[in-house]
Amino acid sequence: MSTTHTQTAVATAAEPDYLSCSKGWKSWLLTLDHKRIGVMYLIAISASFFLGGLFALALRLELFHPGKDFVDGDGYNQLFTLHGAVMVFLFIIPGIPAALGNFVLPLMLGAKDVAFPRMNLASFWLWLFGAIFFVFVLASGGLDTGWTFYTPYSVEAQTAVIFAATGAFILGFSSIFTGINFIVTIHKMRPAGMTWFRMPLFLWGMYATAIIQVLATPVLGITLLLLIFERVTGAGIFDPHNGGDPILFQHFFWFYSHPAVYIMILPAMAIVSELVSVFSRKPIFGYKMIAYSSVAIALLGFLVWGHHMFTSGQSKLAGAIFSALTFSVSIPSAIKVFNWLATLYKGSISLATPMLYALAFIFLFLIGGLTGLFLGTLSTDVHLHDTYFIVAHFHYVMVGGTLFAFLGGLHYWWPKMFGRMYSARGSAIACLVSFVGFNVAFFPMFPLGAKGMPRRYWYYLEEDFISYHQLATVGTVLLGCGLLGIVVVLLKSLKNGERAPANPWGAATMEWEAASPPIHHNFHHTPAVHDPYDFGDLRFDPAQGGYARTSNATATATH
Amino acid sequence: MTIANQVAAPPHVEEHAAPRAPFIAEHFEGAEHQFESGKLGMWIFLVTEILFFSGMFCAYAVYRSQHPEIFSYASQFLDSTMGGINTVVLICSSLTAAWSVRCAQLGQRKGLILTLALTILGAFGFLGIKYVEYSHKFHDGLLPGKYYHVQSEAVADVGLDASIPAATEGESHEAAPEPAHDSGHAPVEGPEPANVKIFFGIYFAMTGVHGLHVIIGIGVYVWLLVRAIKGHFRPDYYGPVDFTALYWHLVDLIWIFLFPLLYLIH
């Protein structure tokens, strides 16, 4: 315990934190503070997730019986389309970068803010603006094209395709703005002493993600613009009835949407890298390999889009090239898993809730990643493509991977964001229920798909598939209960949770040197740069209820 | 759309111990740090612009490589004189944009105002010519998709026989006043190829999105002009002028490719 920390505590009491330093809705909606923007994003994407979750629940309930329960074909098509579109565009793409990343990234750099605070706010406003279009879609007859907008169906569909495409176009710019901001922030705002290879891995993940956001998202923008153009004029670029080419649309679409998968998973991996290291009090194993593998995944991820098109009428040659490149992405992903495992070796492993999510992530992502092998393999993909096997695979990656890592990160940074500790037991139970529910919901879909159940069917052949569907529906309800439990536990903590210390987990990255919650300018004193994974001088301090550094010397450890 | 606004607008200033110029946002160390950050941000934004246009270039490449006949036939209906003049106009306004950066760097306020104004003038000139071209196309029914209904006079104008689909002979001549422009253009023989409308779809998509960028550029330049008149820029603070010029040059760059790809096809 050093005097500096006592002083910090005093100063904290004196200076109001970022949550209470100003009041009124204007002080939030017009704020340039990255922390407030992050919190607003958190609320916004959680609301979207709730909406998307309701659609998911509705369609699983419909599928409990083979026949019609409460929606028919058109209604079901709307449900799965809106579930996909809301989850992808409104929740999972902005999810970790815009909500958690916005809050944490400048703090991790010891900076006052991101490089372009105005652009950051603009990004949030664009998100809201895009979300309003989705509300229009709901109000004006829905959307039934699937979130992929495949032509020519999307050209002739009678639903609000133009609204939805415009909304997604705007959300794309929101994502681009976040990406530009993060790249420049990481390049230009690193404190002296934090070299590229002394950066926390979360920042590497954010950097890799931002590269994808910047390079891929514009292509989605132009694709959607051309789709709108096609619908309005029948220009004949994507619509074969006017001489266009639907495969061209798929190339365009997946050139964005495959890398978008890495926009979703790279930040998740980055969070898990932090969690695994902090909660086993061990420097991350193979730091450089993890850092490089993030960038490698981001760049290689651009060259694999054609694996969504193995049965689409894409040529054999392109199929072969894309299959080979797809496997090349599997290696850096595998390396990450091995590195996490090696980090645990001889550690001091705490099973605090964030770590439970990290372990759940490894379990689920492993299944999601390994089942990807079946799909990257050309001949087996032909059979499995567009079946429930795919549905299960990408939910294991997107939900089991991204959502669980997001929740892990949320539980990890929650004390920092709101200055309150949540119930350890309650959050652990909610985590467990979600984990079990998720597996019950999605594991049956693997054999279901291999047996031939196509996706996007609201009606199915009873004798073959009913038990799998019923199991999946039960699991979904369980997952829903778990997620609801998480919300309850976290909200309760805001009301009567214990005050959080500055560093409750004993982490060595810089955000934990700020008060919980941080002051408006983040830090009272510019913190010294330490090795982000050297836990040697962090000791538990009962007086604070958290960890504190035993020495204030600038760390000189090198990699 | 341009991030210049984000970077450049007078930052949220709060009291700081060290004396700081008012244009430096508090989270930057100083003028250079802020300038370098803004510049990197702008270049990355230009990357997104390049990727944005790449989609249309890709569509262009696919259809031109598979259906060259559509492109060589339909391109005759474009007025390459107007396109050429527009290329020159845009190059000139690129020059004044580059010059405006020089003026800003050297603190030449009058020069800055003049070059910014000239850049805007060039942009309006470009749009004016584009407007004339577009209205001809609308008049002649040379429109994308279902709006494509080419008028026989337009076909006759480019030297094709309108009455018989299979045009026999005839010098193709553009609507250009100087006959000199006519000489080299090889006449296209044979009937109108199928799906000519795809060309006009691509033409309007590419030039339309490009035109939209010009309009946005005008907006930003007007804002710069106002700030220049107010004397906001100085040799140690000229980032917005520099970044907007980068954007403007990119718009010029894209036109440099669009011109031969759309107007100058055999």
Place this chain on the structure above:
Amino acid sequence: MSHEEHAAGGAHVMSPKVLLGIWGALIFLTALTVWSAQHDLGRIDLVVAMGIATIKASLVALYFMHLRYDKGFHGVVIIGALVFVFLFVSMVLLDRNQYQADIDARTIELEAR
């Protein structure tokens, strides 16, 4: 008006001579591309047009956009973007060329109807 002019912070200032020289070159190249388009160069038609456009683009990027005097990283950023554009366009073209025959066969069939 020497070439050594520098603004505050060491940024490079373009001299009027270079600015006007580049402008002249751009105008000349525009005229050249229009002139060449009036002569049937056969297969190299497109190559010539794109070659001239690329030279023009490089001039704009290197001088008007200061890339020649700028941080190397900005050049890397732009070249990186162009690499991805190249990969995108070339993969799509490659694929389309492979399946074009299937489209042609159907087009002939439909026209026969």
Place this chain on the structure above:
Amino acid sequence: MMLTLAQAGEGTFWFPAQAAENAAKVDDLFYFVLYVSVFFFLLIMTILSIFVIRYRRREGVEPEKSPSHNTVLEIVWSVIPTALVVYMFYTGFTGYLEKRTPPTGAYEIGVTAQKWSWNFTYPNGHTTNVLHVPVGVETQMVMTSEDVIHSFFVPAFREKMDVLPGRYTKAWFTPTLVGTYDLFCAEYCGTAHSEMITKVVVHPQDGPDSFENWLREDSDFLTKLSPVEGGKKVYQLRGCGQCHSLDGTSGNGPSFKGAWGTERTLADGPKVVFDENYVRESILMPKAKVLAGYEPVMPTFQGRIKDEEITALIAFLKSLQQ
């Protein structure tokens, strides 16, 4: 008859029956990937569990030092997965080439998909909505769509290929097991996507149920059925119902209900009687006389339809008059 044959072959936990030659290859590769995956999953999860238990946090116990990287270990765990995925890629790639390269001289069946039904055309011009194929014969599907993208998916054959408008795609297989199997549309195609299901009937080589017998008899349906019933079947097989309803609702074309013998106005003014000549002409040259209020969108059936079929169809239309 054939349709009532039980689903042949036994499925497994993962797969439906293997009913085509290539299916076993696909399954074998699937199982290879599965075993590799299960092995690595169990290995990693076991090690993970051991670590979590063995190194759980204890009061006053600090983590032991361990190397922050280990080149040999890192190379090993990069190279082994690489070798495995190279094998997966290669085997999948060769299997895919086989799947996507139809043998020359295969028995060719034309497939036309439309919202939301399948149409299979055999070399003799006969069409059905259920796919019939002979066992043990290399059979190629030449597929195209009338409207949006569909996908031809027969799980028992492990074969799937999208069916696109404006171009042809191909799929081929050699059925090995006599029986009836599901055929799904696997690419989302709108309202009734999940009802775009039909069957594949694999016929034995000889005997009364053989493919040849079936094709001969089924093609002859006009001689066996009454003209009206035959005409109704033509109406169904040829997809007339897509545009011409039987209940009076107007689609892309006029409804057939009560249409026979009525006088109609053409788009360009004159009137025409809905009779034998008009129907015949409209089937063969649909754009010649288009009724007012409709677009000239009907495809010609010239060369695709037999005269007897038109005669039967006319008998069926007459029967709709009341």
